[in-house]
Amino acid sequence: MKARVVAVFAAGLALAACKDPAIPDRAGAYAFADTSIIGPDTSVTLFRWPESRLPVRFWADPRSNMRFLVERAIGVWQDQLLYGELRGVVVSDSGGADVIVQWTDSVPPDVPPDTTSGPNACGGVTTFEYDSTGFALAGPVHVSLTVLTGSPASAGQVQACMRRVAIHELGHSLGLLRHSSFDEDIMFGSPIVDYPSRFDRRSVEALYHSQPTVQPPPQ
């Protein structure tokens, strides 16, 4: 009887050990690398922060709630990845930063966001500076967030917009160089959603398991 119990137990273990789960299909990533065609050659610009440069160091403009916006956006992108492919921190010294995030022109007041739909209230720009070879960054990535002048949006609507645009621009700074063609993605040219979509997730996953062609700037 005891031998039978042990045999059944061992058989159960052996059966369980044979099971190997199927790997999920990850279709749906959009094009995130830049391509340029010069004569007969196609050049692919694929940038991501390599493991040796993690955590990525962000410096946030100390005015208003920029630090909050940057930390929130870092957290949102980190949460898209399951296996520790990406980590970011906000640093206090801009001199040692990998990404510098600043306000352009006016600084919006730190008020609770008004998520009701409103007029286009803010914008952002991410700038990469390449070295002479074109295969490495020459310095930190610069991100600028802007309150659109003349916009009739309330301060709360500006803050809601800044949350979206901060995630969008930090997506660029992490290597999602191109815009999505679909407005359900946070990387759509003028983002209207508050968080990354399934396709944004697929894209950043694919990016952080790709071989980059552009190296990060020297430390």
Add this chain to the structure above:
Amino acid sequence: MLVTLWLTAYPPNRLTAQVSFHVALGARYSSTLVHDSIGTSFDLRPALAPAFLVSVRDELRPGWSADVTLDVSSSGLRRHEGGGSFDAGSFTAFAFTVGLRRHFTPNASARVGVGGMRYRASQTGVFREGSGGIFPLGSVAATYAPPLPFAQKHQLEIEARYDIHLFITPALRTEGFTSSRPVHRVAVVARMGWGG
């Protein structure tokens, strides 16, 4: 079932003199928690980790004993991809088992156990939506007690342990995994006991 096993192993009228308390320390290897492929294949695997066990053992009848064991391991998680190994967080695993031990000789015994296992980790990565609850766990172990006066005085034992559980987390389900993966763990521990 655990309650039944407990009551079987520990009826209320059992003499306390037969009960012994054991502490063990050792090292544990764990197999891959997640095998995935995003362009390239990679594995998520715990690093070699310390294992700490506490047990209460009771002799049922000559040659047989039962025990309850709490087994704790803290480990770093590594992503093994493209020949490299990268930090992917950390966790602590708690396993609680009820076991039955057969003493073949005064120095050699074997144990079979069942129980549950729970992971605790910060809510990031594969644990970002929680740890997945308690996973059923089965274990086997072979134990050797050196026939030396000092070892016998302190009830020293060397044990090789193997256990298996099925691993999946809510975040992995969200990602598209539909079934659990068997995770095999092997540990070698040195144990010391009191009482009995």
